[in-house]
Structures are given as C-alpha cells and as structure tokens.
Amino acid sequence: MLVHGIEAEISEGDVGVFERDFYVVLCAQMFKKLPPPDRRVVFQLEQSVSSRWFTPEYIRVLDESFAVIEYSMANLKFLAEKGIKYPKVHYIPPIGAVKSFERFNEEKEYDFIFYGDNISSERRKKFISELRKKYNVKVCSNVFGEELYSIIRKSKVVINIHYYRGAILEIAPN
Structure with missing residues (x-):
C-alpha cells in the first residue's frame, strides 16, 4: 500500500x-x-x-x-x-508471489515446509508423517510475517495440505 x-x-x-x-x-x-x-x-x-x-x-x-x-x-x-x-x-483472485521471495539464494535447510494448523487435522498429520519418512519437513504454526518468510526461503517446496478433502485449491494465475 x-x-x-x-x-x-x-x-x-x-x-x-x-x-x-x-x-x-x-x-x-x-x-x-x-x-x-x-x-x-x-x-x-x-x-x-x-x-x-x-x-x-x-x-x-x-x-x-x-x-x-x-x-x-x-x-x-x-x-x-x-x-x-x-x-x-x-x-480478488490470488495474486502470486511476495516480492521478498524473488531470486533468493539462501541455503535450503528443508525439503518441504507446511505452515498452518497441523494439530487438529488428522488428514494433515497423515500427509506430514508420510513425507517425513523420506524428507526433511518443517512445520510452522502461529508464525507470520517476516519470520515466516525467512523460514519459507530456507525450504525447497511449500506444501499446501488442505484441512478437508475436496477443499478449494488456492492458485495464483500466471
């Protein structure tokens, strides 16, 4: 703004x-x-x-x-x-990447990051548990703003695991 x-x-x-x-x-x-x-x-x-x-x-x-x-x-x-x-x-459709994510070259600490409520959703717990069998997965709850962006920059992939099956997929248009 x-x-x-x-x-x-x-x-x-x-x-x-x-x-x-x-x-x-x-x-x-x-x-x-x-x-x-x-x-x-x-x-x-x-x-x-x-x-x-x-x-x-x-x-x-x-x-x-x-x-x-x-x-x-x-x-x-x-x-x-x-x-x-x-x-x-x-x-207003999803609008794409945050500018601070462009061209970052930080060392990747994590294969995947998931941020959100991972405690009350059995569906999310199951997905994360399966991923952790083969990959380094970082889970973040109640982390926002620059602190979250800093963690995201250290991850190869951000995963969006919906709380519910059949949920709406948020995508950013190209």
Whole structure:
C-alpha cells in the first residue's frame, strides 16, 4: 500500500484502540476484538467446504463489515446464499508471489515446509508423517510475517495440505 501512497502499518496481534480510518482484517474469526464495522474490510480466507469457521458469529462479522474481499468463486456463491454479496463482497483472485521471495539464494535447510494448523487435522498429520519418512519437513504454526518468510526461503517446496478433502485449491494465475 505504501508503494501506492497509502499510509499503512501491519499489526500481527490484537489492537487496543482503533484510531485509524480503515482496517483490513485477515482471519477475522481469530480475533476477540475487531475494528468498528464501518471501518472494517475483512479479507475472507476460509473455505466454504467446511462450516468449521463459518459460524453464525463469523457470518455476522462478514455481514456487518464495510466490505469483504473474497479469493474464491466457490466461496462467492456460498456467501451469496447467506445474503452476503456484491456490492459488499468483492472478488480478488490470488495474486502470486511476495516480492521478498524473488531470486533468493539462501541455503535450503528443508525439503518441504507446511505452515498452518497441523494439530487438529488428522488428514494433515497423515500427509506430514508420510513425507517425513523420506524428507526433511518443517512445520510452522502461529508464525507470520517476516519470520515466516525467512523460514519459507530456507525450504525447497511449500506444501499446501488442505484441512478437508475436496477443499478449494488456492492458485495464483500466471
């Protein structure tokens, strides 16, 4: 955003007082306290193939927010069925690599990295267990921002193991 002349800062935890004009919130369902709805844009990152995160409370948060940014066409349909649709919801497809990942030449410490919840999903545990039989696998939970990017740069491959079978595949267009 700074590149486009928009003053912005990134907060990786709870914000005490909401004094800014607007807030873009990722993983809104993870926060106990959110910015006021009229100054809140939620970047919706969950998958509609499961109701794990699409609780009545999360649907209410999305509905009350100033806007919702959605990455998946399948989720757009799901949200519309819940009454949350354009002009509140805006589709933005996955946009590709973070600039800091371009042309990095760090020594590769890991064959694979997985980041996300690896504890409550038997499916993910099974995949990771099988990979570890032949490869060096790094698993990261609750790691974000530059700390996560630093670990990713040390890995040959980032694996995306979905929590649920049949989940939406997030892909970046070429």
